[in-house]
Amino acid sequence: MSEPKVLSGRYEVRALLGRGGMAEVHEGVDNRLGRRVAIKLLRSDLARDPSFHTRLKREAQSAAGLNHPGIVSVYDSGEEEFVESGGSSVSVPFIVMEYVEGQTLREVLNEHGTLTVDEALNVIAGVLAPLEYSHRNGIVHRDIKPANVMLTPEGDIKVMDFGIARALKDNSGLTQTQSVVGTAQYLSPEQARGEVVDARSDLYSTACLLYELLAGRPPFVGDSQLAVAYQHVGETPQPPSFFNQSIPPAVDRLLLHALLKDRDARYQDAYTFREDVLAARDGRPMSFEDDVEATQAYPMMAPPMTAPMAHAAEAEPAPETGPVSTIMSNQEERQPQKRSRAWVWIGSIFVLLALAAVALWVYEINKPEPIVQVEVTDVADMDADEAEAALIQQGLRVDRDEKYSAEVDEGKAIETDPPGGQRVEKDSVVKLIISSGPESVKVPDVSGKTEEEARKVINDAKLQAGTHISQNSPDVEKGVVIETKPGDGQEVDVDSNVDLVVSSGMVEVPDVTGQTAEEACKTLEGDEYQLTCKTEEVETDEHDEKKVFEQSATGGSEVKQGSEITVKVAKKPPEPSPSIPSIPGGIPTAPGDDDGGDEDDKDDKDKKDKDSMGGGLFDDWSEGIIGN
Incomplete structure (x- = not known):
């Protein structure tokens, strides 16, 4: 059995949990912290494509900046070298994420079918809460669908896979090839048209998700992804009750409003959408309809009769059908009684009107002041004092707080809580977050x-x-x-x-040629080099005496620490012995060896010659030679 792969010397890759179009997700263990994690690895067949590296890196960066219980946390990311079957290596990026127990909504739909109305609305409320947080932090998910929402055994909702998420301020094209990003069944019309998306596109996709949870199918289906995209742009969806008659009219109205083609006409923020989801669940009016419209959507019932009206009905005699005389007689008998009762009811009505007027007067003088709401100004990137003044001018109270930020200059506003664009009561407290610069x-x-x-x-x-x-x-x-x-x-x-x-572990050897042996060794063995010095004298008359003319490692070369360097020092060679010159005519004979007077004469002549050649010097030299 092969040993498990360990990434960055820390994350042990275990069983495969699932595959997607871009990556594989494995169960893993963080050996340093001893906790279970989920490890997302880019598929090996896509690892050589830089665009997929960019997408996985963007997912790590997008999710790592979001700290919300409804968003799967990202702990770490990196790249690991993998050796392919052919022997070549490829760099594979990975993300280390929070391990979440449970099933995706896609798995829930496949195993259990549609959800009840209350279940579906609760799930969508759980999806919109983290979306509201991510939008407030400037991140659009762009791929909300059943496979990207987890349902835990405790009933918690987790949104994951920010692989194609994009910052709200990023106005670049969707892809380099101008292809549509996202899943066709959940695309907003602006995504299908290739336009720049914003937070409202996520809300449209969330509405498509709610539609499928209730109806068992997305709002649009077709033979191809392109056909579905065309329907998102140009067709009006059927109400979900067309496929599931148990869906109440309020939910139909909620979804048809959330699926409007014009993004300016449908929900503008996740907070409002979530509030309407809860209102539809609880039977309250929604934000886009007033009380009259909400009431007219339900069957109208006749108002109950009041007590005086009921009594009046009982007192009214039934018409009699007898002879004319009998009718006249009966009318004459009953007329005084009818008049008296009429005055009673008229008096009662006046009393009731007076009581109503008193009640209205009491209500008017005691009714609470109307709640005035204002829309919080978006103060991002404004100077701190300027931002505070803008909020105070709206009738809000400001509570300043500071936060480190590498993106926003020190002293400028990062955001507000509640965020800009949200409506709040006048005179309520708004927290103003000011950048204290990068940490x-x-x-x-x-x-x-x-x-x-x-x-x-x-x-x-x-x-x-x-x-x-x-x-x-x-x-x-x-x-x-x-x-x-x-x-x-x-x-x-x-x-x-x-x-x-x-x-x-190496030392660069200095050039010590031209120095004395003492100077050279002092340089080599000093603190700067800490090498071992060995000297060697060489007889030569080609270099200055007592100077280094050669070293075993040349200056500028590198040797191991503490290496021995031999330096050669010039030594003057000994003086050469004088050579014996040749004497013309041979060596003269010593005196006394001649046999006659002729020789004496010759000696005299030779003596004169010697004197003429230098006298004593020659005598000394010749005597020395002969004596030897």
Whole structure:
């Protein structure tokens, strides 16, 4: 059995949980923290396409910035080198996410069919709450569908897969190929037309999801994705009660309003949509209809008779059918009684009217002041004082708070709570969040640590361990950190890169030629190089005496720490012995060896010759030679 794959030396990949169009999701374990996680790996057949790397990276960035119980949390991301069957390696990005027990709504629909009206409305309210939060933080999901919503055993709702999410301020095209992004059955009309999407597009997709939970099918179906997209743009959907007669009219009206083609006519924010979902569930009027319209949607019942009216009906005699005389007689007998009773009822009516007038007067003088609502101004990127003044001018009270932000300049407004565009009561408190600039931390001192230890310390300090820079050092062991760039103790922004300068274990040899042996060894063995010096004298008359003319490792070359360097020092060679010159005519004979006077004469002549050639010098030299 092969050992499980471990990503970044930390995340152990286990059983496959599911596959999507872009990635596979595995169960995993964070060995460092000892917790279960879900690991999303880009499919290997897509790993060489940079656009899919970008999508997975965008998902990690989008979801990592959202901290909401209804959104699946992202813990970490990275890339891992995988070796393919052919032997080549490919870099595969991954995301480490919160592990959620439960089923997707797609699995629930496939196994159990449609939900009850209350169940469906509760689920959609649970989807709209995290969408309201993500929209408030500037993120549009763009792919709301049953497969991207989890239902836990406790009944909680979790929205996941921000793979094609996009910031609200990002006005770039949907894709490089201008293709439609999203799933056709849940596309908003503006998505189908290839227009820039906003938060209202998510609300349309959520309405399509509610439609399917109630009717068992999306509002539009077709033979192809293109056919479905055309219907989203140009056709009006059937009310869901057409497919499920148990759906009340209020839910029909809710969905048909949420599925309007014009995004300016349908729901403008998730908060209002959610409130109307709960209103439809509880039988209350919704935001887009007044009380009269809501009442007319239900069967009208005749008002009950009041007590005086009922008594009057009982007192009215039934018409008699007898002879004319009998009728006249009866009328004469009853006329005084009818008059008296009429005055009683007239008096009663006057009393009732007087009581009603008194009650109305009491109500008018005691009724509460009407609630005045104002729409919170969007103050994002305004100066703090300017933003506060704008809110106060609306009749709101302001509570300032600060928050670190790398995107918004220090001293400018980030957002308000409640967010801009939401309606609140006048004189209510609005929290104004002001940027205190990027969060800064001090670079930790990691000198003397191994590179692996240093990277962990830097990452734990909310920084990113950056480039490995190799540097020669005479005394720092190979693989040990010499310093960081920026240096330790410096204040930098959170998530800044900190490069590591790591010892190579090598020393660059200095050029000591031309120095004396003592000077050369002092240089090599000094603190800057800490090498071992060995001298060797060489007899030569081609270099200056007692000067280094050659070294075993040339200047500028690199050697291991503490290596021995041999330097050759010039030594003057000994003086050569004088050579014996040749004497013309041979060596003269010593005096006394001649046999006669002729020789004496010759000696005299030779003596004169010697004198003429230098006298004593020649005598000394010749005597020395002969004597020897």
